[in-house]
Amino acid sequence: MDIKQLVYIVESLIFASDSPLSVRQISTIVQEADKEEIEQAIALLEEDLDNRAFFLNKVGGGYQFATKPEFSKWISHMHESKARNRLSRASLETLSIIAFKQPISRIEVSAIRGVNSDGVIKNLLERQLITITGRDKEQGRALLFSTTKEFLQYFNLNDIADLPRPKEIEELLAEGEGGKLLNDLPEEVFEEEAQEENAENSKNENEQNKDVSSESAADASVENTEKPADDSAPQQEQNEGADNGKDVNGSEPIENKNTVEQSVESDDASK
Secondary structure, rough: OOOHHHHHHHHHHHHHHHOOOOHHHHHHOOOOOOHHHHHHHHHHHHHOOOOOOEEEEEOOOOEEEOOHHHHHHHHHHHHHHOOOOOOHHHHHHHHHHHHHHHOEEHHHHHHHHHOHHHHHHHHHHHOOOOOEEEOOOOOOOOOEEEEEEHHHHOOOOOOOOOOOHHHHHHHHOOOHHHHHHHHOHHHHHHHHHHHHHHHHHHHHHHHHHHHHHHHHHHHHHHHHHHHHHHHHHHHHHHHHHHHOOOOOOOOOHHHHHHHHHHHHHHHHHHO
């Protein structure tokens, strides 16, 4: 296949795709070209875009078009009226733990955060930023969570190895860069995040209260079922005592005691 024609084909495929396309995916579609030819076409396409407002960005193991950073100012003005679909601070905190510790269980995430993270994990699953990748080998066989390809796309990463190392983050915070970034954020951002986290925590507390109420109702039902059996035991003992000529405490009846005393008095009189 003519290499110039192949460049146009690759460009059209990447432009029409709603997600990054890998070389393997392109080779599956364009069967007339091999992997090396497709990689050559991609390299030529990158050169052609040098003087354009967008470039070929490698993200999530594939390629997609993206505008160059120097034009972000005007693009942000265009989208500033639209509501930004941000992650709350609780979601970012949970997502960072999963990203650096994956695969990791729900209990371990909650232990690191110090709060229940069920609602946050559910939200991240719904947004397909994390997924279930297996079960723990320890007792209980807890579900394990890891990040997804959508996670890489969301944070514009090509591979999970592109994440900054914990040591690098500590150095960034030590230099004051992290605090500066946080100070630049408007107060509305922190207020919205606090409201979202409070809503998630309230939801989790309500679910836990429902579970506790259900367990209490079940325990009360079991106790009510067992009580008649306990009440019947004394009655049964009383019936057995009556059959044996004894009172409830197992002692001889009063009438029998009077008879014995009368016989003793008769014997003394006869003597």
